Amino acid sequence: MTALLRYQSGLLLRSQRWLAPLLLYAAVLAVGVRAGEPVLGALGFSAAALVPVTAWCVRICLTQEPPAARDVVAAAAGRGRAHLAALVTGAALPAFLGAVAVLGLTAIGDRRGVGALAATGAGLLATAACVLTGASVGALAARPFLKATGWSVTALVTGALLALVTTGSPAKHALTALVTGSRTTTAQLPWLACAGAVVLAAATAALACRATARLE
Template identity: 70%
Template sequence: MTALLRYQTDLLLRSQRWLAPLLLYAVFLGVGVRAGEPVLGALGYASAALLPVTAWVVRICLNQEPPAARTVVAAAAGRERAHLAAVLAAVACAALLGTVAVLGVTAVSDLRGVGPVAAGAAGLLAATVCVLIGAAVGALCTRPLLPAPGWSLAALVLASLLALVTSGSPAKYAVTALITGSRTATVHLPWLACAGALAVSAAAVALACRATAWRE
């Protein structure tokens, strides 16, 4: 699996397809986060923006190989393992981006009675939730379940939006906890949302990996 992860990560970095979601995320932060704003609200915005970006990166990783190369890798390592490696490589890259964003936002925002360690921990947990839900969205909204590029992209955008606004969504719960805490200067660590996001992501990725074994 380590070799597959390195292979998928190297493909992503060399293709420079990561540049578009990175720039999108930078635009989100540049428009929505200002120095001196309440830290928890800023972290909530940064975490929410990470969800569609993660879904996009997962979609990129799952479609970046040429068909011939995909067939060779699948023959050598198995379709399910190859598919899982692509998702994990995307999640690792998105998690790194989220960590850097949380640390940066915490450094430039107004703590307003909130400890930097507590704020950073809450931000990292919320970012983790959004990365996991974004991975689930990305895995379900592309090959092999939705191979058509147009429908795949439309479903990804819609599912990302619904994941952020639907009641009961772990991502909405985590982001709302930060925004609510910003008004009262109270830190809520979204452990329950993190556990729920992990379960949802694991189920979605397992379904996508299983589907690739009998649909491709």
């Protein structure tokens, strides 16, 4: 699996397709977050932006290989493992960006009534929940389920929006905890949302890998 992850990471970095979601995330933070605003609200905004960004990154990694190269990798390592490596690679960059954003926003935000450690913990858990939820959206909006670009992009945008507003979504639950904490100046650690996101991502990855092995 380590070799597959290196291979997928190399493809992503050399293609420079990661620049678009990176710039989108940076632009969203630049427009929506200001120094000195309540830290939990800023962390919630940062985490919410990671849902579509992660979904986009995952879709990029799932579609970046030429068919011939994908067949060679599948023959060497198995289609399921190759697909899983692409999923993990697609989620890794947004997770890193989110963690950096949490540290930066905790440093510049207004932490009155909220300890730095509590704010960081809540931000990291919310970030993990949103990244994993976004990865699930990206996995379902790309091959092998949707191969046509138009339908895939439509499903990705719709899925990311629903993940942010639908009751029961791990991402929405995590964001609600941060918003509530911002109003009460009490950091609520969204452990349940993060656990739900882990289960959702694991189930989605298993489904996608199994479908890839059968349909491609």
